[in-house]
Amino acid sequence: MRYLIICLFSLFSPYLARADETHIEQARQTLKNYGLSHCILKPFNERSALEKDIALSANAYSFMGKGMHTVLQNEDTLQVLHDPYKETRNYLLTAYEQTPSNSKYSNEKVVFLACLKVYNSEAFNRFINTQDAYISD
DSSP states (O other), X not given: OXXXXXXXHHHHXXXXXXXXXXXXXXXHHHHHHHHHHHHHHTTOOSOOHHHHHHHHHHHHTSTTTTOOBOOEEOTTTOOEEEXXXXXXXXXXXXXXXXXXXXXXXXXXEOHHHHHHHHHTOHHHHHHHXXXXXXXXX
């Protein structure tokens, strides 16, 4: 019986490892999408249908939506100890400010272009990977 259990476990362990890897990749992508939504939203002040849609998207990727990261709190005081979503917003907005994105058609910063540059950067991927400890099961 013990031999059978060991054999079954060894047969399924690669699949379990792959499922865990897929879960981590999905969580990373969700957090990246959350950050991109906030990066696009921040520079615009006016209320529009597009702004409302992007805000709904950002909320969908958050902890209260379908986000896969956990906000760490002190159980007694409920003080937030680490918020991967807040950290992602802060990282993206700081990187956005430092990213040049002028167009030959405009002297103003092109918001979506700057956000995409940050979103697709290796530095942002490395940051996202630092939040893996907060991925919920």
